[in-house]
Amino acid sequence: LVAQLHQLFTELVQLRHQVALNAGFANFRDYMFAALGRFDYTPEDTFNFHAAIRATVVPLIDEFDDARRRALALSTLRPWDLDVDPSGKPPLRPFQTGEELLEKTITVFQRLDPFLGQCLTTMRQMGHLDLESRKGKAPGGYNYPLDETGVPFIFMNATSSLRDVVTMLHEGGHAVHSFLTRRLPLSADKHPPSEVAELASMSMELMSMDHWDVFFSDPAELRRAKKTHLEGVLETFPWVATIDKFQHWIYENPDHTEAQRHQRWTQIFQEFNQRSVSWSGLEKFRPYLWQKQLHLYEVPFYYIEYALAQLGAIAVWRNFRQDPAAALAGYQQALALG
Template sequence: MSNLSTTYYAHAIELSNAEAFESRLKALLTEEIQSLSDLEAWIQREVEFKLQVGEVMSGQMIDFYRDTMSEEKKQIHMHDQTVIQPLLLKYGSELDKKLCQSPYAAQLDTKKYGLMLKVRSTDLELFREENIPLQVREQELVARYNEIIGGLTITWNGEEKPYPYVQAQIGDPDRATREKAWRATREALKSVRSELNDMMNELVHLRHQIAVNAGFKNYAEYSFRAHNREYTIADCQEFYAAVEKHVVPVWDRLADQFKAELNVDVYRPWDTSPCTLKGAPFEAVDDLVDGVERMLRATDPFFGDKFVHMRENGLLDLESRKGKAPGGFCDFLSYSKNTFVFANFSPSWFALIALIHEMGHAVNGYLQVRDEYEWTHMRAEVAELYSHGMELLCLDKLNEFYPNEHEFRNAQREEIHRALNMLMGPLSGDMFQHWMYANPDHTPEERDAAYRDITQRFAGHPVDSTGLEDEVGIGWLDSIHFFAYPFYNIEYSISELGALQLLETYRKDPRQAIEDFKRGASADSNQTIAELYAATGVSFDFSDQSVGRTAKFVEELIESLA
């Protein structure tokens, strides 16, 4: 695995020499600015420098995620996190001050620089030097989490298999097999439970202290401010109530359909996976890639072209292997104007959907490319609209992998099942995190109980977990978001609501929906979230009325696939 290609990103700057790197930051900081044109030229140089740094740090992080067993790659990544990142935090605050307090800042064109000024003003407001070592420790714990989960294996049918391989067997059409796989993954999590609990305890207290140092009551309030959220915690709470009121009943009716399809009287935790499909839709990664290329090209030629570009330039790593970090993501390599898709999923329906999802991010990234290097801020509520949207635009092309008509309808229904789950699962994950950070001194036992109880109100509502309370309660342990990306959850639910609106348009007029997708994905990110959603032909609205309307559309769609 040590020979995995590292040529997919631009090594435009050297980070191994911290002293030389710091001198570059000092030079930017001491540069004289005596006019508006001087300020704009300085911004351009600073942006290009930060894009170079960001690309190398992203690339070296991906290198480590691709091979967490490599001590060399781990050390390079940890150098970035423990040496370079503290310098970026320290000097970043001074650079933010230089920009925001410049007498020429008020003369900048707000259409071009407005969001930059807003975000950097917030960063300046929240910066506390005493938080730097806490943030460094936070990243050390995140790296350790990836090592633990990336190295997790399970003995399956007499062979040692990576955790994701056995996880994929939970989608097996044979009920005994998927129950065996579900229980095996929970036993694997129990084997690392103690260490992961200690890590989460430390992360919660670290993050709470970061928030208190910055003048906030708790980390939830700090996080909302840091993300420059265009909605409030109270808005999220109203969203929880609307989803519980309108979406959970639709979810329960869909569960009844699946129970009938599976011919089971009791819906157990291992019955909620896409097990109505007869086995994995592909065996080899090349088969997955070939089929997804055809799906994307059939949706829009631009989508297919970009996928081929990524495939030919080493910008995809999709195979599952021991030592590879868990999950999947798309990373923007802004300096070289490329995107990289990472995934660690064994052959399964989910692996197919995850790749399409990440390609939604990738296409969004390519559509954001401008002629000159510019500062960008990809807000998660917007970015996830295009990943979820891509999944649903490809809904009618799943017959590429499921040519049998009955299987095709089941695959479409499984994707709608996933869409509803992405409305509820991340939302309940958001509730769980609000509980965690509002009660930073909670015990691991209380944490598991809170997770179990919240899950039972949403995705677990129609599921009988009798006798499995402990196993259900530890379900949060293999979610990287809780460890590495705190409060990156509600965005999935908000954006899924928009994506379902896009699907509603697509079912009436496919060409219009694809044009809306491309127009919104290429729109200037300086606009508000509401404006970007409007450019995509959907509403940034998660009120009771909006959720109810979307739930009704989904219910009708489910009935059409019965």
């Protein structure tokens, strides 16, 4: 199966390169920057962004990993050590049912601004929410705008985890964006590029944290939830840089061999990730880690947007911590533009 996947990806690279040549571009990367409408940043800008992440964020992640190693009383971290709670605590359970998740999220939104809570209340009244996981249900989670009514639909698979809370808040941010743009005369203006769309959702995750006591009445659990989420926010950056830098190399070198692909992936992965983690005895598996990122197969060059939006969301959160009312007003005014 792995060999088939690699062959499939090689064929995709070749076909995409030919598409770019047919359209008059030197490579598929340049073609996609034009196709995605990236008129305000260039490949060179993304390279500088990668370098900034490596210089400023990666050392923080190294500190997190070292603290984890000490907490686990280990001499060296192994890959599986990154996915356990260092103190041995069970997973957080912030809600039991989809209705409880929705009710608590509405409360959080209302505390921030009554308008935000009303957005989700309207969706509930119209039956525009499908939150609980069930047998046979499609995976994933998303907010789907509906232009005719202006009231979007949220789909997700809640299973009583912290991740589900963040997903609901995230998709709720998208939903608020849909409500704020529903009166725009041009439908195209209601569907902004991902750099802006994800800013709406990621900012909501962070601004809402002041009210997570709705989900976590125990102060220790509340602190643990916030710490886990903020660490995850920072960990987003190195992985996005890894995937994006790898894509640039792939399409700048469309005739590369599978062995060269393995080698280059490993180099880039080590540049940004798990620098204090031992892969001894597992070296043969590391070159395949990129396979888990479906974007590389399905939506090439759609990934750097997550890091750009996350950086913007951190700036919105900084403003919120300095002046909540002004930050929320600015957030809504910006989103209302489309």
